Each structure stands twice: as C-alpha cells, then as structure tokens.
Amino acid sequence: MANGSSYHTLVIGAGAAGLMATIFAARSASPGSRIAALDGATHIGAKILVSGGGRCNVTHDVVTPDDYAGSKRNQIAKVLRTFPVEDTIRFFDDLGVPLKREDTGKLFPVSDSARTVLEALLSAAEEAGTEVMPDHRVNSVTHDGEGFWVTTNQGELRTCKLILATGGKSLPKTGSDGLGFALAGSLGHTATPTHPALVPLVLEQTHWLVSLSGLAAQIELSVASGTGKNLHRQRGAVLMTHFGLSGPAAMDISRHWIAERNNDPNVKLLANFLPDKTFEQAEQELVTKAQSKGPTSVLASINQALPKRLAQALIQAGTGIDPATPIARLSKPDRRALLHSLTALDLPVVRDRGYLFAEATAGGVPLSELDLSTMASRNCPGLYLCGEILDVDGRIGGYNFQWAWCSGRLAGISAGRQD
Ligand SMILES: Cc1cc2nc3c(=O)[nH]c(=O)nc-3n(C[C@H](O)[C@H](O)[C@H](O)COP(=O)(O)OP(=O)(O)OC[C@H]3O[C@@H](n4cnc5c(N)ncnc54)[C@H](O)[C@@H]3O)c2cc1C
The missing domain is CATH 2.40.30.10 (Translation factors)
Known part of the structure; x- marks a missing residue:
C-alpha cells in the first residue's frame, strides 16, 4: 500500500461490525467513493469462524435492550431499533445465507457453518466495490480538522471518514486486543472500565x-x-x-x-x-x-x-x-x-x-459520547464507532452479533452518506 493513499471512508477492524459498516458505507456513498476496511489479522474473520461453536449464532428471534448490559437501556434501544431482527434475517437471506430458528430462539445459518456467514459478508463487501485489507494493523490515528491520517504497519493512509470497529479485548488472538480503546482515546473518547464478559x-x-x-x-x-x-x-x-x-x-x-x-x-x-x-x-x-x-x-x-x-x-x-x-x-x-x-x-x-476465554468485553466507549442516530462521535468530527468497542455487552444467544450488525450498519450508512 502506497503511503498517503486517500479514501472516503476507512473502517478499522474487519470483524462483524466492521464488515457490516464497510458494506453499508459503500452502499450509501456516491459512486466511485473509495472505501476500505483495514484489519491487523492475516486472516479476516477469525472470531466469526469460531462463534457459536463454528456455527455462528447470528442473532436471536427476540432482541430487547434488557438482553444487554453496559450503557443505558434507552440508548441501546435507539440503536437496536434501526435494524430489527427481521431485517437481519432478510439481509442474510439476500446474501444467500438463510437462517433457521432453534428451540432456544437462537438463529443459525441453515448451513450450520460460520464460514458461510463470513464468506457472504466478504462477497458483499467486494460486490459493493470496497477493499478489505488483512495484515493492516493500525498503530495510531491523527485528526487534522479535515480528515484523518491512519498509520498502519504497511504505511500511512488518508481518509475523510473513519469508523472504529476494533472490537474489545475478548479472544485477543483473533486480533481484538484492546488497542482500539487507545485509538479512541487519542481521538477524544473515554472508556468505562473494561472486564471480561461471557466468561x-x-x-x-x-x-x-x-x-x-x-x-x-x-x-x-x-x-x-x-x-x-x-x-x-x-x-x-x-x-x-x-x-x-x-x-x-x-x-x-x-x-x-x-x-x-x-x-x-x-x-x-x-x-x-x-x-x-x-x-x-x-x-x-x-x-x-x-x-x-x-x-x-x-x-x-x-x-x-x-x-x-x-x-x-x-x-x-x-x-x-x-x-x-x-x-x-x-x-x-x-x-x-x-x-x-x-x-x-x-x-x-x-x-x-480472563479475556482468553471470554466471548465479550464489558465496558468500553460510552454511548453518551455518540450521536446515536448516526453512531457519529460527539468529540471528533468524521469519526464513527460501532460494535464491541462500545460499552454494550449482550447475553449468550446471538445478541452480541445483533449489536454488531445494527451498530455497524448505522455507522456505515452515516459515514457513507457524508461527503
Ligand atoms: C469464542 C466466541 C464465540 C462467540 N460466539 C458468538 C455467537 O455465536 N453469537 C454472538 O452473537 N456473539 C458471539 N460472540 C461474540 C461476537 O463474536 C462479538 O460480539 C463480535 O464479534 C464483535 O464484533 P466486532 O466487529 O465489534 O469485534 P471483533 O469481532 O472483535 O472484530 C474486531 C476486528 O478488529 C481488528 N482490529 C483490532 N484492533 C485493530 C487495529 N489496531 N488495527 C487493525 N485491526 C484491528 C481485529 O483483528 C478484529 O478482526 C462470540 C465470541 C467469542 C470469542
């Protein structure tokens, strides 16, 4: 990657929330807008692949704010409302991944394979004209009023809009090791104390x-x-x-x-x-x-x-x-x-x-620091946040992915629409 390449939107982190944000940023942006997701991992989507025992529990048939902890109920509800479970089902169906409901209320792909979920998301990102770049670890980000300089292990990139989708600290070997909190901090955000959840x-x-x-x-x-x-x-x-x-x-x-x-x-x-x-x-x-x-x-x-x-x-x-x-x-x-x-x-x-065995992170960037109608940062213009980096953690049963799909989609649409 050449130093100084310039983008409309860069998404840091190509996990569940980041891929969703990438797809919807591209679908919402003007044609020709350059949009990419950067991920430090050499193989994209490790956490999706191990999720739900390799079957990926994509969502749950009933999802309410009471299924989550962390930020306030009404804040979580505001984001959940933008992409209800029926929309998640339709979205994956359109990507060729029909879901089935099990007796517990959990929804899995009919294929019983998490790989079909990951491949569908990656194909959708490609069809939308985006680049998903593995082995692009972001070490620092600076904001200069007009946009962002993003420093990766492969060089420096320029972008107008930035979406932070780095996850939290759970299962750090997949790449989510908490550096995202430092990146958010360098752009003016705080984080509530973090600890393992679903552990x-x-x-x-x-x-x-x-x-x-x-x-x-x-x-x-x-x-x-x-x-x-x-x-x-x-x-x-x-x-x-x-x-x-x-x-x-x-x-x-x-x-x-x-x-x-x-x-x-x-x-x-x-x-x-x-x-x-x-x-x-x-x-x-x-x-x-x-x-x-x-x-x-x-x-x-x-x-x-x-x-x-x-x-x-x-x-x-x-x-x-x-x-x-x-x-x-x-x-x-x-x-x-x-x-x-x-x-x-x-x-x-x-x-x-500990985090090595945790499925989620409790704590993170408080939702009060975002405009929840767009997931835009209130502290840094052009910045959006989504997924597990935020102070929201769900119960077992597909709730954490539902949060990732909802918040990622909303961040992507909002960033993509902005010139
Ligand atoms: C074993 C396990 C099983 C699970 N099963 C389920 C399930 O079945 N259903 C469910 O709802 N939830 C499940 N979860 C929880 C779910 O996986 C997470 O809630 C969800 O993946 C969070 O998505 P995210 O995109 O916010 O973060 P992540 O999936 O963690 O993705 C973040 C991405 O950002 C990248 N990244 C981080 N820092 C940087 C950086 N500095 N530069 C570049 N890239 C960076 C990482 O490499 C990673 O790919 C499971 C979790 C685990 C650990």
Whole structure:
C-alpha cells in the first residue's frame, strides 16, 4: 500500500461490525467513493469462524435492550431499533445465507457453518466495490480538522471518514486486543472500565462441584451483596468443568459477578439447584415427605429434581449427611443445612478465566459520547464507532452479533452518506 493513499471512508477492524459498516458505507456513498476496511489479522474473520461453536449464532428471534448490559437501556434501544431482527434475517437471506430458528430462539445459518456467514459478508463487501485489507494493523490515528491520517504497519493512509470497529479485548488472538480503546482515546473518547464478559468462572479446586466435571444441570445463579441483597439472577444450564463453571447461565452472570466483585470483595455467587423454589417452599416439601408413609431416603427425596451424581455429591460432600438416611430421621439442623445447600449454595469463585476465554468485553466507549442516530462521535468530527468497542455487552444467544450488525450498519450508512 502506497503511503498517503486517500479514501472516503476507512473502517478499522474487519470483524462483524466492521464488515457490516464497510458494506453499508459503500452502499450509501456516491459512486466511485473509495472505501476500505483495514484489519491487523492475516486472516479476516477469525472470531466469526469460531462463534457459536463454528456455527455462528447470528442473532436471536427476540432482541430487547434488557438482553444487554453496559450503557443505558434507552440508548441501546435507539440503536437496536434501526435494524430489527427481521431485517437481519432478510439481509442474510439476500446474501444467500438463510437462517433457521432453534428451540432456544437462537438463529443459525441453515448451513450450520460460520464460514458461510463470513464468506457472504466478504462477497458483499467486494460486490459493493470496497477493499478489505488483512495484515493492516493500525498503530495510531491523527485528526487534522479535515480528515484523518491512519498509520498502519504497511504505511500511512488518508481518509475523510473513519469508523472504529476494533472490537474489545475478548479472544485477543483473533486480533481484538484492546488497542482500539487507545485509538479512541487519542481521538477524544473515554472508556468505562473494561472486564471480561461471557466468561467461565474458576472455583476453588478442592470444592466438590469440580469433581462433577462434565455434568450439566438447570440452576439459578444469583449474585448477592455482602449483606445478602440479591443483585442479579440468572436461570439456565450450568456446566461443571475441571476448573469450575461454564454453560450459558454461568457465562451470562459472569459479567455481573465480576463487576460487583470489583466494587465489593464480599459479593457472593449463590446456586439454587431447585430454581422454582425458595428455601421455605423446599423445606415445606421435605417436611411433608418426611411425614408421609414410606422410608424415603434423603437421596430419593431430592433425586427427582437433580441429576443423581449431583444429588449424591451435594448431600454427601456438601453437607456430610449419609444419602441413605431416611428423611424422617433427619435432624432439624441437618435438614436446614441440606436445604441451604440446595437453594443457596455459596460457590467459592476465585476468579474468571480472563479475556482468553471470554466471548465479550464489558465496558468500553460510552454511548453518551455518540450521536446515536448516526453512531457519529460527539468529540471528533468524521469519526464513527460501532460494535464491541462500545460499552454494550449482550447475553449468550446471538445478541452480541445483533449489536454488531445494527451498530455497524448505522455507522456505515452515516459515514457513507457524508461527503
Ligand atoms: C469464542 C466466541 C464465540 C462467540 N460466539 C458468538 C455467537 O455465536 N453469537 C454472538 O452473537 N456473539 C458471539 N460472540 C461474540 C461476537 O463474536 C462479538 O460480539 C463480535 O464479534 C464483535 O464484533 P466486532 O466487529 O465489534 O469485534 P471483533 O469481532 O472483535 O472484530 C474486531 C476486528 O478488529 C481488528 N482490529 C483490532 N484492533 C485493530 C487495529 N489496531 N488495527 C487493525 N485491526 C484491528 C481485529 O483483528 C478484529 O478482526 C462470540 C465470541 C467469542 C470469542
């Protein structure tokens, strides 16, 4: 690339948001406008390829601002409204990637292949007349009032409009290593504190749950303050692993546990293995069972609700009670200890697994620093931001890509339309 090549719009980052921004900038700009996406990676789209276990969970059939954390609900809603899920479905269908809905509400390509999503986006970018340039790592950007100088490992480029779509810090080996925050900072933006989101949690290695590696169960996890106040709740599948907890519910609640723990070291993560029941309701049931005829054992009494391995470990290792003990013979303190473990087990989380294993980044450039009708920076004329670099992170289920498609498209249209 020759030094000083000049563009109408340059997009930094050719991930989900950046490719979307590139396509829509070109579709909206006057014919002949030169538009390109620069990416530091030698192969474009690594994160799209690994997403959804290689199938790419493109979006979710119902997406609301409540599915996200970070910036304010009404700010997120403003952007989501510009490209509803039906439009995402139509967009990919037009690119030759029909989507199918699974029972969970997640939408995947009918092909079950993330590669078809990436190839469709790259073809659309090419058809729109743009250049997508791998191995173009942007090291710095300066703004001189008329436009931007973008310094890459291949030389310097000039552009009128600049779109920052560098992602956050999750899975840094794909190229999203947080340099985008420094670039945004050099152009007048701030960022709220960042930490991993959608990340597995590490438990004390001596805890009995770790011995259940491979087992999955429906659990309600809650983050409670040091004083016992319930701060966040998440119900769903939790997978026990050799290091601790994974699976959708654990991943979803991780960003809340980390954020609260950063403010208060006494914050707890509690597990309710009977998600539909409180301590009192479960106690009432157990007492009724104890009073009914038949020598029901402690294990048999909770076995219907939990996988047997889990029930056995919870009783034996969690409370020290012999699982064969008839419930009628359970002392009141033992009964209450058992119910406590069943409905509010204090999980000894020591840390999260970090950005290497995180699917998203919590924190980032606040939406309050953008004009949300265009994604234009309020601090730097000609600059637009989109995707994971912003202070928005979604639940598991296609919500993060939906954010990338929406915000990327809006940034692209807005930059492209401007002369
Ligand atoms: C393992 C995994 C699975 C996931 N699965 C799903 C899923 O199924 N559904 C879902 O909705 N979400 C999923 N996500 C989240 C989703 O991938 C992200 O929300 C989304 O990719 C963010 O898009 P983005 O374009 O903002 O950032 P990114 O996809 O991170 O792209 C940013 C790009 O910018 C480039 N870049 C960064 N800095 C520079 C620089 N200085 N110069 C040049 N280029 C630079 C990077 O190389 C990268 O290509 C998953 C994430 C992970 C890690």
